[in-house]
Amino acid sequence: MSRYSLDEGIVLKTVDFGEIDRIVTLFTRKKGKVQAIAKGARKMGNRFGASLDFFSFSEFLLYATRGMPLIVQGKIKKTFRDLVRIPLRWMAGEYVLLLVDRLFPFERPEEKILEEILFLWETFLRCGGSIQPLLLRFRLDVARVLGVFPELLECVLCHRELHSACASFSISLGGIVCDTCATKAQELSFLSWQELQLLRNLVDVPLGRVVQSRVNSQVFQSLDMLLSRYLSYHGEGRVPSFTSFAGCEFSW
Amino acid sequence: MQEGYPESLDRVIRALSKLPGIGPKTAQRLAFYLVKSPSGELEELLQALADMRRKIRFCARCGFFSEEELCRICQDTSRDAHVLCVVERPQDIFALERAGFKGRYHVLQGVLSPLAGVGPEHIRIPELLKRIQEESVREVILALNPSVDGEATALYLAQKLSAFPVKVTLIARGLPSGGDLEFADEVTLAQALEGRREIRVSLGKEAL
Secondary structure, rough: OOOEEEEEEEEEEHHHHHHOOOOOEEEEEOOOOEEEEEEEOOOOOOOEEEEEEEEEEEEEEEEEEOOOEEEEEEEEEEHHHHHHOHHHHHHHHHHHHHHHHHOEEEOOOHHHHHHHHHHHHHHHHHOOOHHHHHHHHHHHHHHHHOOOEOOOOEEEOOOOEEOOOEEEEOOOOOEEEOOOOHHHHEEEEEHHHHHHHHHHHHHHHHHHHOOOOHHHHHHHHHHHHHHHHHHHHHHHOOOOHHHHHHHHHHHO | OOOOOHHHHHHHHHHOOOOOOOOOHHHHHHHHHHHHHHOOHHHHHHHHHHHHHOOEEEOOOOOEEEEEOHHEEEHHHEEEEEEEEEOHHHHHHHEEEEEEEOOEEEEEOOOHHHHHEEHHHHOOOOHHHHHHHHHOOOEOOOOOOOHHHHHHHHHHHHHHHHHOOEEEEEEOOOOOOOHHHHHOOOOOOOOOOOOOOOOOOOOOOOOO
């Protein structure tokens, strides 16, 4: 069997290694999250160019070794590098990378998530509207792919459909809890009817139309925090909310 | 403790493996070499490390390595104080010095990177803005790495510096010397095209 394999994907993070090399964490179509060594990647005029930088979707030729595979070649298929020109979108673009890096285990291919990241970057670049609904939807999709999608229609304890004007949300139980059962659950978060409806709508709407959803900043911050805590609890690692990731000091 | 190693040797291996780019295997190799090193060599290394620890600090003005309050570049009055070159790390200054730059520097000690949790307050941006206000700087050259975060930092700085009466420039991005155009990736080529400049040809007698 050949030790060479072709794959395509994006860079999640890089760490300098030795004098001129880099350890690169890739998220590829066939292998999912993998670490590989890019020899000479820190040298000017190296053979990888910008394929090992963020916001590049590239084709990689990997060579299997006893340890980490080597990246032999990297060829850019599409670049979203202009995201750096729009500060908030640059941070949003890196935020989705952080989510995938922290929440997904190694070597678990998730083509749908890769495609969704490319769609998000494209939309961040082209769309003049708010990107907040997309950031919420992406986390719901990550939860679905990880098999921890929250229950948003019926109470997680009594399984009765919820019709009240607000609900409680239990991170540990994985969904909404009705008023009757709320006394049996611990560490509940309050979810307004508007917030609950928005979450339900975000799931139902096709991805291409999510950007048309309206989210006011207070609702976004509340759901941003809730979904991050939810994914931190159920995922592989802790993730910050987008609000804290971007930081208020980044005001332009 | 690694099985079989005396504690003192194991401590050296563990300390060395904390250095950047040094894994456990390399740390072992270095430690074995140090154990067998000729008389005086290890003492010299220890003395050099102790001296460095005691003497080296960052220049109070630009952030470069120095043994005094101000580094040799900031003390050099023959340099052009009107041109300030902003770099990411102190070691970038050595490369620019080799290229013949004769202005002054400002080391940011990093670039903005949300993924690494580095915001404007974590790098020396306030110090840069203070220098622009206090010194007679006319041009700020942003010489940051051509990475996504480097470019985002350059744009952030350009926006911050637009409030001051200084010219802000970014070092050229694009093709490295010695390479073939056909092997350049699209990002590098796009940057090279964006940063193209007019060729001025002199056809006077001197040129001929």
